[in-house]
Ligand SMILES: Nc1ncnc2c1ncn2[C@@H]1O[C@H](COP(=O)(O)OP(=O)(O)OP(=O)(O)O)[C@@H](O)[C@H]1O
C-alpha cells in the first residue's frame with residue numbers, strides 16, 4: 131500500500147492569556163501518528179473534545195491563529211508545508227466539513243459546487259457529480275435552505291469531489307441522518323476510496339466507522355491509543371483497554387458503559403491518560419507510555435495482553 135498521508139508525532143497547543151498578561155500553553159493533541167494509504171478508508175474514532183476536528187484542521191492548514199503545531203505531516207511522500215497545502219486544498223486535498231453551515235446560504239447549489247466556473251465542461255461535470263449522488267439536475271437551481279439534511283450532505287460531498295481529490299477528510303459527516311441515509315453517505319466514501327483516493331473518516335461512531343473502514347485509529351484526550359484493522363474488533367484482537375471498552379459499549383455487545391470521563395486538555399497529568407479509568411492499572415502506568423507497534427497495529431499501553439478478549 132502506497133501511503134498518501136503520513137502524520138508523525140503531531141502535537142497542537144493553544145496559547146491562552148490569563149486575566150493578566152501571563153501566557154498559558156494548553157496542549158490539546160500530543161504525539162499523534164497515523165498513515166492513510168491510497169485506496170484506504172482510515173477512521174479516526176474518539177469522543178467529543180478528543181481532538182478529531184483539530185487534527186483535520188491541522189492537516190488542512192486551517193488552524194486558528196493562536197494554535198501552534200509541531201511534528202511531521204507528509205503528503206504523497208513529501209513534507210506538507212503551509213505553502214504546499216494551500217496550493218492543494220480544495221483540489222487534491224479536500225475537507226467534507228463537520229457542519230452544513232459551510233454552504234453559502236445566498237448561492238444556488240450549481241454555481242456553489244462549480245465555484246463560479248461557467249464553462250460547459252464545468253456544467254457537465256457538476257451535473258454528473260450530482261447525479262452520481264442521486265441528485266437531479268434541478269438541484270442546481272436550489273438554495274441551501276431548500277435542501278433536506280441528507281441532500282445538503284450530498285451537496286457537500288459533490289463539492290469535495292468536483293476536482294478528483296487524492297485525499298478526502300470527512301469530519302463527522304453523518305449527524306442528524308437516519309441509519310439508512312448515513313449508510314448511503316458512507317457507501318459514497320467507500321467508493322471514493324475504491325477509486326484510489328485516501329479517505330480519513332472522522333467520527334465518534336465506532337459502529338458506523340466499522341461498516342466501511344479498513345483501519346481504525348482510536349483517540350483519547352488528544353492522543354492516539356490504538357491503531358487496529360477493522361477486522362480486529364469482531365475477532366477479539368484489540369490491544370488497548372479503552373478500545374475494548376468502546377467495543378463493549380455498543381448495543382450488540384452488551385451496552386456496557388465505562389465509568390468516568392476523559393480528562394480535559396488543562397488537566398493532563400502525564401503518564402497513561404486512561405489510567406484513572408483502567409481496570410488493569412499498574413504503578414508503571416504513571417510514567418510516560420510510548421506508542422508502539424503491536425501485533426499488526428499500534429498501541430499506547432504497557433500491558434496490552436491484560437484484559438482478555440472483548
Ligand atoms: N480555538 C480553541 N482554543 C482553545 N481550545 C480549543 C480551541 N478549539 C478547540 N479547542 C479544544 O481542543 C480540544 C479538541 O477539540 P476538537 O474540536 O478537535 O474536538 P473533537 O474531537 O472534534 O470534538 P467533537 O466530536 O465534539 O467535534 C477540545 O478540548 C477543545 O476545547
Ligand code: NI
Pocket residue numbers: 182183184228301302
Ligand atoms: Ni469535531
